[in-house]
Amino acid sequence: MPKAYVFTQYGGPEVETFAEVERPVPGPGQVLVAVRAAGVNPVDWKRRSGYLAQIAPVDFPAVFGGEVSGVVEEVGNGAGEFAPGDEVFGNTVAGGYAEYALLPLELTAPKPAGLSFADAATLPIAAATAYDGVRQLGLPPGTTLLITGVGGGVGVAAAQIAKHTGVTVIGTASAGKKDFLESLGVVHVEPGPGAADRVRAAAPDGVDAIYDLVGGTALEEVAGLLEDRSKLITAADWETVARLGGSPVQRVRNRAVLEAVADLAATGALRPFVTQAFPFEQAPAALRAVEDGHARGKIVIEVGA
Template structure:
């Protein structure tokens, strides 16, 4: 039987387990995909603790971890068009992706370009697509200055690169250990910490044109003071407080068209998913801890053997 990495109840790492499960069966509008790679994101462990987006139903337990995968179509459900058995695809699974098989809805599944590896493609549906949606939401003109907090993580490295491809000047806030990483993406680095705002002002004395926050909390509050137009303050990390600061959450499109766009950026060389470490499925726990404990540089991906 195929394997999957699950959580059996809401809580901490003690709820996790690698188990055998029946192979899923695709219903109408669904694809059964043999997973080749699954991206690891902070939302994965947050869902284990019971987090859910507004309007989203809690997942039935036990639940498979993971929100982005790349793989090969094994079966197509009723009414599916545009996809066939053997197609290489990537997208957002219906109910988890740390598994040998996953179900994908056609509306958030795209064809993987031949020039993009499964590992890189698995890093796109959550991290890169979130970055893309946010940069497009801000709608800044070329030459504007964007501040990205949490610039060394999966979404951050994509946001910096997409913004640079749009002709923006970028200031990235990240730990001192990620200085080289942030600067390699074409951004000016400011060390994270309680005084990061002073570091930003040393580079942009009049403040910045926009903020893309990926941290939340006090970092978001401090960053808000650096942008005069609060409609240009967006966050994927502090949705609970951003409205009080005059900003807004990142609005996710969640469409196959966006997936096509971020894949095109990879093919064109404008976006490197920066997968810095991979783990096999039987080491999914270690992969998740790497992200949960904040030790990840760039993107972490679980690779599943064919």
């Protein structure tokens, strides 16, 4: 039987385990993929912890992961535009740290030939969220965007996408990520108390928008830099951003967005920055690397050959 990495109840790392599972069968509008790589994201451990249980309950054992790349094995009714052997990537129906995963047709896209499976697996969640947020802000060339928590997967992608459109990017991140971010053309600012003053010094003409990826006090610290709160968005803290007059990132979640970020990646405008690729048997270590909060760029699990 195929293997998957699962959690058996809500809790900490102690509820994680490898398990043998039935090979999924694609239903109408679904594609079965032999997984080559799975992206690792903070939402994975948050689901396990029960943090999202009220809005997205799961059936146990629940397979980790929400984004994969791989090769089509089988298609369900109504998914005939794909065929066995096609190389694809997309969002999963019910987990991706597995040898096989189901993808919904509307969230499955062809993998560009020049894009690796590892890079493609990073696009459906972090890069797509970054793309949606930057497009939502709609900043013209020459304006300035502040990204809080710019050093993670969404932030690194958002910075590149914004700069590709001619926007100046300032970002808060730990000192250890300074050189990396400056290599992307991002103006680095240390987070924490006084961050707003440090941003003012870095952008004396002000900032035109804020893309928040941290929430809480980090968001409150810099929100006052922005007069137009319609340009204040978050992918981290809906409650705080609403109180401050901003809004959450409006996720589009369709194939067109996946194709758009894949095109950016294939042309080099968006580098996924896979900084660590773990073999499947080291899935626990991959998840710890993200859960510990110090990952730079993206982490993937390589499942198939």
